[in-house]
Amino acid sequence: MAVETQGTDLIQLVALLGAGVVAVPIFKRLGLGSVLGYLSAGVVIGPFGLRLFTDPQSILHVAELGVVMFLFVIGLEMRPSRLWSLRSEIFGLGLAQVLTCGGLLTVLGIAAGFAPAASFVAGMGFVLSSTAIVMQILDERGETSTPGGQRIVSILLLEDLAIVPLLAIVTFLAPAHEDAGETSRWLSIAIAAGAIAGLLVVGRWLLNPMFRLLATAHAREVMTAAALLVVLGAALVMQLGGLSMAMGAFLAGVLLSESSFRHQLEADIEPFRGILLGLFFLSVGMSLDLGVIARDWPTIVMAVIGYMALKSLGIYVVARLFKADHSEALTRAAMLAQGGEFAFVLYAAATASGIFTANVNAMMTATVIISMALTPLAVIALKWVLPKKEQSLDGLDIADGLEARVLMIGFGRFGQISAQFLLSEGIDVTAIDDDVEMVRSASRFGFKVYYGDGTRLDVLRAAGIERADIVAVCTDSRENTDRIVELVRSEFPLTKLYVRSFDRQHTLKLRAQGVDFEIRETFESAFAFGVQSLLGLGLSEEHVAEVASDIRSRETERLAIQQSGGSVTYTNVHGKLQPQPLTVPKRAPKALNEEAEKATADAAE
Template identity: 60%
Template sequence: MSVENTTSDLINVVALLGAAVVAVPIFRRLGLGSVLGYLAAGLLIGPFGFGWFSDPQSILHVAELGVVMFLFVIGLEMRPSHLWSLRGEIFGLGTLQILTCTLLLTGVVYLFGYSLPVSFIGAMGFVLTSTAVVMQLLGERGDIALPRGQRIVSILLFEDLLIVPLLAIVALMSPVVHAQGGDSRWLGIGIAAASVAGLIAAGIWLLNPLFRILAAAKAREVMTAAALLVVLGAALLMQLGGLSMAMGAFLAGVLLSESTFRHQIEADIEPFRGILLGLFFLAVGMALDLGVVYRNWPFILGAVLAMMVVKAIAIYVVARVTRTCHAEALDRAVLMAQGGEFAFVLFAAAAAARVIDGETAANLTAIVVISMALTPLVATLFRRFTPKTQANLEGVDAAEGLSGSVLIIGFGRFGQVMSQSLLARDVDVTIIDTDIEMIRSAEEFGFKIYYGDGTRLDVLHACGADSARAIAVCINDREAANRIVELVNQEFTQAKLLVRSFDREHSLQLVAAGVDFQIRETFESAVQFGEAALVELGVPEDEAANIAAEVRRLDAERFELEMAAGDVRAGIPLMRGNIPTKPTPTPFTPPRREARPLNEEAAEAIGEEE
């Protein structure tokens, strides 16, 4: 019997993986995105398709860990200082959007003939946007790290926090609430607060020492197990405290965001996150009860359209009121005009508390699932048929139809000095940047700089990257530089790739990615500074030069040893040909004294990048 059960379980796993492997590439090839592919695959193999699975809710409970791990990875990118800088978006913009959507959506459900309490529950299930769907779409577009993406992430985080007070409101609305004492509610609040405090204490005093001990043991599989332990442990602690598992994982990620093990942890979690998130979307597709939809299709179809349209309008209006441009406001409205996975928890709790009946819960669940399925399709059609917006900035030319031997991305202090050697030899260069004030200032001194975001593939094409002999990445942003390297490796292999490195760890990543040249932004100037200090102290110039050369040699040897040991922590895929085991740094012979810039007045007046 156990053998039969094992075989049955294995068949289920194979069916899930097979459906995803077949459906997702097809939908991606059609330009519809992976989320819609997962949802369609789940519907196909679920109880209302081929019937290979009869209990999608059991899969959904496990698959929710994909959302949990997704938020943990997002937390790793959110340093506490950065999170604090978003407090206005999280609590200000988030509160305004949620209140507006709640009021309007409650009215929509009420107009369909439901009582006010049921209307409120149905509206709140739709107000809670799907974190999984929106984050997946943002990730596929590469927008998570951009300002518009960060604002959406801030609103999603605030919405995730709402599940706790909403469940408390459901309990208060229950007909059996009077059978419970008020002390239990205060006890629940105390437990929740203790859970948060415990997680923060563990993050500050326990997690880093734990990973330091495990790293010293040099057992990779134990590090992976520890990463999973942190994510699942934080989620479990928050769940036991009556809070959201996803918020617990996010908080754990934030606490580890400044850890030296951040990249290693993210690399260990990533495979599990991707698989479980895909499983989550499969389970959501299975959960769509076609029987309920068939019996009540006029109401469900009308409610889906009405609620998505009203929510989109509310989000757009709030965005415009808070001085967001038209294009970003419209994009946010399209992405967030759906219900979310927390609605399933809310509706189940409301049904258990007898606030809504079983049929109403099934109808509301179907409405949310259909809205989640429609969002990727609507977002794809919106981007396909809406003309791409460009920066409409007076006095600044956007990058379009350009060509040059060298494409320079970033014109801060580093890019300004670097470009002078090329300009001195009349090399045909194209320079792009996103700092509008710097572009305007540079033009006053004779520089022609174009507005363009180098992390976007369409901008790189417009800048002539496909015909450039060399691409120089001079920006002071590690993540953006990594993204550009990834795009160049994939699309513009004919160009030599030179990259400004942020630090030693970044240099290791860049060498592993196969860039043609990289240099740490402060290393060479620091070596020359030390050489000059020796000369000022009376050391002969020849001896000081030899010492500086020895510093460079020893650093290069350490760098080679680190590369040979595989000390490259996440970042950029290896996609630029065969990578030597021991890369040889490009020789660099500095002048005895720093040369005077060709245009020192311009370099000082244009402005600083850092």
């Protein structure tokens, strides 16, 4: 019997991991994001899908630790000084949004015929956006540290704080607790304040000495265990104090944000955070009660549409009042329009207190989960709603009527370094780039760069290509490079063409197009790196020079073979790549064929 139980547990574990491994890559490839992949996978393997799980709440309780660890990692990035600088956004913008949206949703519930107390709890629960989903989307979009992302983080922090007074309000509104004494309420407040104070004391004076002591043991697993202890211990203290576990983890992270162990802690927590956060989304998907949706779908559909639309409107209005532009306000409304994981806590407390019936709780929970699932789709839809940002050309010189010996197309890192050689010898260089910020940035460092798209014939003529001795193509895009080379070779066949190549195959293609010079962007730097590595290991300069000469000549031979239509294959012999017999076309010179059979592997590319 025990073996059978263990087998069932193992099947469920494999199903959890397998569902995430299969669904997430598919949804990310479709551009729908990992969150929607996890939610969909949860529905498939849950009680209303394949029924591999019948009690998603048991998994949800464990998976909530993913949110806890996520907040800890966010706290590590929030130094106290940085958090203090966001105080106006947290307690100004965040509070304004919570109160505005809470009022709108409460009125909507009353208008729909619900009791005022139930309408208030339902609306305020939906106001608490999903920290896990929003932070995951911000992270995937690389916007967590942007000003707009920081404002969203500030709002989420305020909403997480709001769960504490909201739970207290549920106690006041509960019919069964009308005669509850003031003593118990003040005692709860005192316990919560004591939990916060205790956590601050431990974090301020005990955590750093503890990690310094553990570091002297030089036991990696002990440091990992200590990191988990800090996160889970802080969460437990806050939970015992009647507060949010996630808020406890966040405070612990903030207290350790200026510690010398911050990066080590983040590295230790990251694997657990990622896996548990995935499990959280899976369990939320499993919790979607399809039976309730089938029975009460008109009410749930109206609730999802009404709540998300009204909350989005409130968020947009508040954002505009706080001087956000249309694009940022609309983005914020789309990201924060859903209900969140703390709504489940608030609705469970309302059900236990008699404010909600079990059926209302099920419908509101389904409403929140559906809104969470719709959020990634709403964010994707923004691409079609928001107009593309047009680059301002104010203050920029447009390429027109120019003349120089060298026309350089693309002025990124590669172009900047190359241009210094020419400018140092007093050679006239006309540099053009279609990146506005690059043009402005170059001007601040003393480079004169003109705005222009090198893939357009009229721009090339205006930039003086007909009078240039050399056209240097240094763009950061292989596709743009190919278009420019084809254009120049077609319209200006006698112009010398020097091109930045991206890899071996690109080099062969450029040579076939007859460019005068090409160089792979990393070849020479990697070559110099290899030379210095041998010198650093104590080999003589003469021997290193001989090795470098041999490798360079063999690389030239390999390219010549491939350019003439041959191929080079390798096999692993005792841990080293060795060349196999080559397939060389009959037109290749005999000497080249003999040398090719001695070619070594191209380990770099």
